[in-house]
Amino acid sequence: MSKNPSVFECQSCGYSSAKWLGRCPDCGSWNSFMEGKPLSVVPKGTRGSSRGAKPLPLDQVSMEDAPRISSSNDEFDRVLGGGIVPGSLVLLGGEPGVGKSTLLLQIARNLQQSGRRVLYVSGEESAQQIKMRAERLGAPATSEITGSTPSPMREPPSTAGEIFLLAESSLEKILAAVEDLRPTDLVIDSIQTTFSEGLDSAPGTISQVRHVAAQLLTLAKSGNIPVFLIGHVTKDGTIAGPKALEHIVDAVLYFEGERHHNHRIVRAVKNRFGAANEVGIFEMTSRGLIPVRNPSDLFLRDRESASPGSAVTCALEGTRPILVEVQALVVASQYGTARRTSTGVDYNRISLLVAMLEKRLGIPMMGCDIYVNAAGGLEINEPASDLAVFAAVLSSFRNRALAADTILFGELGLSGEVRPVSQVHLRVREAAAMGFGRCIVPARNLPLLDPAPGVQLQPVTTVAQLSDLIF
Numbered sequence: 001m002s003k004n005p006s007v008f009e010c011q012s013c014g015y016s017s018a019k020w021l022g023r024c025p026d027c028g029s030w031n032s033f034m035e036g037k038p039l040s041v042v043p044k045g046t047r048g049s050s051r052g053a054k055p056l057p058l059d060q061v062s063m064e065d066a067p068r069i070s071s072s073n074d075e076f077d078r079v080l081g082g083g084i085v086p087g088s089l090v091l092l093g094g095e096p097g098v099g100k101s102t103l104l105l106q107i108a109r110n111l112q113q114s115g116r117r118v119l120y121v122s123g124e125e126s127a128q129q130i131k132m133r134a135e136r137l138g139a140p141a142t143s144e145i146t147g148s149t150p151s152p153m154r155e156p157p158s159t160a161g162e163i164f165l166l167a168e169s170s171l172e173k174i175l176a177a178v179e180d181l182r183p184t185d186l187v188i189d190s191i192q193t194t195f196s197e198g199l200d201s202a203p204g205t206i207s208q209v210r211h212v213a214a215q216l217l218t219l220a221k222s223g224n225i226p227v228f229l230i231g232h233v234t235k236d237g238t239i240a241g242p243k244a245l246e247h248i249v250d251a252v253l254y255f256e257g258e259r260h261h262n263h264r265i266v267r268a269v270k271n272r273f274g275a276a277n278e279v280g281i282f283e284m285t286s287r288g289l290i291p292v293r294n295p296s297d298l299f300l301r302d303r304e305s306a307s308p309g310s311a312v313t314c315a316l317e318g319t320r321p322i323l324v325e326v327q328a329l330v331v332a333s334q335y336g337t338a339r340r341t342s343t344g345v346d347y348n349r350i351s352l353l354v355a356m357l358e359k360r361l362g363i364p365m366m367g368c369d370i371y372v373n374a375a376g377g378l379e380i381n382e383p384a385s386d387l388a389v390f391a392a393v394l395s396s397f398r399n400r401a402l403a404a405d406t407i408l409f410g411e412l413g414l415s416g417e418v419r420p421v422s423q424v425h426l427r428v429r430e431a432a433a434m435g436f437g438r439c440i441v442p443a444r445n446l447p448l449l450d451p452a453p454g455v456q457l458q459p460v461t462t463v464a465q466l467s468d469l470i471f
């Protein structure tokens with residue numbers, strides 16, 4: 001029997017088998033097994049931490065030596081929970097061309113200007129290509145590591161700050177460069193192209209991704225170095241590689257954005273050092289990604305004042321309230337089966353609300369094609385947008401516009417009741433800041449302890465009462 005038998009691993013979930021399987025018994029994926037070999041020889045010092053840590057009482061742990069690091073980018077710091085945590089491992093995933101490399105190169109430039117030494121490692125581009133992008137973004141000159149073994153630099157980082165570029169995919173050579181250069185921050189572009197020479201499997205496979213991520217985690221914790229990983233996404237929108245990768249890292253950020261819109265959204269789906277589901281909004285320009293300080297103004301910029309089928313709601317993304325226009329179009333169906341199409345709003349939620357509208361108000365909607373869109377490309381996932389979707393569909397069906405200064409938010413139940421939502425104060429204050437003078441809110445959320453001045457609050461308890469209020 002062979003000493004190192006082959007192992008077949010599922011590239012979707014990490015399930016391993018001694019023989020090839022057509023369908024993974026764990027996650028159900030088809031044709032996802034690839035052959036690989038286990039790590040036969042473990043390099044010295046690649047497992048465990050070199051910190052020599054000792055148990056300490058919780059009240060004796062000092063936070064003075066590990067303050068958060070500002071990236072000089074308010075939106076990026078917001079997503080991370082207030083800044084970069086020393087020794088953290090952050091994964092940034094997104095579709096090709098959405099701006100992942102551009103954003104981290106801008107963050108590296110900001111860290112350099114604050115006096116830090118950044119090592120940018122790329123396995124997909126050459127140093128010259130990265131330099132071209134840096135010049136387009138207006139970044140200062142960068143230093144290039146041309147050889148596999150950089151010149152030793154044992155002295156502490158200078159206060160001027162530098163960015164070093166390394167076009168390399170080998171994990172062992174990257175670790176050697178980190179040991180010689182001693183950077184304060186490390187960027188890996190990307191985790192799928194980085195491989196370890198101790199494994200026989202191809203780059204991007206589950207064993208390679210898992211092993212590389214584990215070694216970079218050890219590097220981050222032992223050297224107290226923030227490490228940023230760029231990850232690709234699959235066709236279904238998830239980060240390529242095993243789900244175990246998301247458990248290894250400290251924070252998982254998803255880069256969202258449509259090619260037809262200029263804005264990009266960075267969403268935190270996991271964060272050990274801050275609130276999850278926090279978002280940062282950027283605008284793509286010829287000079288890179290610019291933070292958007294007023295997202296509500298961005299999404300309402302092209303809104304018409306009075307148009308049938310339009311309603312404005314306040315969606316809560318993390319701790320930030322954002323005003324979004326919900327558009328609906330209701331037309332008579334030309335076929336036997338009516339169509340339901342939604343963009344930015346959950347399709348099943350649309351079907352539920354339309355069925356409830358027909359049942360509670362007696363409006364015939366089964367013979368109508370209904371199209372719902374969240375203007376601007378933002379995806380609305382919280383139930384507080386039910387009132388706006390309901391009002392937009394009803395407005396388009398009756399061909400009557402809502403008042404231009406009206407905003408709605410609230411959750412709808414199947415029996416037609418309007419349920420309360422959270423963070424009403426934040427939503428009302430954001431509406432007042434954007435010039436809205438009338439808020440239709442759930443009755444159970446009133447009265448407010450500190451209402452915003454200049455905003456009229458109108459409570460609503462049922463959808464029948466809502467129909468009388470909006471018109």
